[in-house]
Amino acid sequence: MSKITITTLESKKKNAEKFTCVTAYDASFAKLVAQSEIETLLVGDSLGNVIQGEQTTVPVTIEEISYHMSCVARGLRDQTNQPLLIADMPYMSYTTPEQTIENATYLMQSGAQMVKLEGGDWLLDSVYYLSERGLNVCGHLGLTPQTVDALGGFKVQGATDAQAEEIFNQAVALEEAGARLLVLECVPTTLAKRITETLLIPVIGIGAGPYTDSQVLVIYDMLGITTGKKPRFVKDFLTGNNSGVLGALQSFHQAVLTGEYPQKEHCFE
C-alpha cells in the first residue's frame, strides 16, 4: 500500500474501488491502523467522547487535537504503510477564513495532511480560502456532532425531501469551493447514493448506507467498546476475531471492500 495521498483516493473513486477510514488518537493504535492497510486515519474530535468522557465533542480544543495528531504522526514514522492523516478542526476553531487558516496551519504542522470541518453554506468562504492556498479540506455534512444542540439531538438528517435537497446542494457547493473529500454522517441511503454518484470527490459514509466510496468508524466502536447508546451503524469487528485488534481492523477493511459492511440494519431509510 505504501503512502496514501488524496490523489490515491481520487483514483480509487475513478476506478470504483472502495477504501476505509478509522479514527485513532495515539501512536499504538496508529501503528495497527497502518498495518491493517486502512487508507485514511482521522484524529477525530470524537476523542472528546471516547477518551475524555465528555457527552459531546464541544469541549475539545485545538491544542488537544494537535497533541493527539502529534502522537499519531510519531506512531506512523517507522511504518511501511502511511495512511492519509486527517485532523478534525474542533468546535468554533473555524468561524472565519482567517481563524480557519491559522488553526488549520497549526494542525498541519502537528502532522495532519488534511483538515475536516463540519458545516455547509456558511463554511464555503473558508473552504475556498484554504484550498486556494493548497491546504486539503474534507467537508462533513448530515449529522454534525459539534452542532448537535442546534439539530435537536443525535438523529438522522435529510429525512424529508426538503432537508435532503439542502444537504445535496451543500455537498455540491463544498466540492465547488475546493473540498477534496466529504464525510456524510447519518443520512438516508438514497441521499448518500445520490451525492456519491454526483460528486467527483470521494465520499466517506458513517450511517450513510453502502453506496459511499468509503466507510469510517470510531475505532473504539469497531472494537466493541462503545460507551452509552450504541449507534445503529456501529459494528463490533473484534468479538469473535482470533487475531486481536489488528485482525478486527483488517476485518473492517475487508468487509467494506467486499460490500459485507454496512448491512441494511446499519443504515437509515
Ligand code: KIV
Ligand atoms: O470525530 C469523529 O470521529 C468523526 C467521525 C465519526 C466521522 O467526525
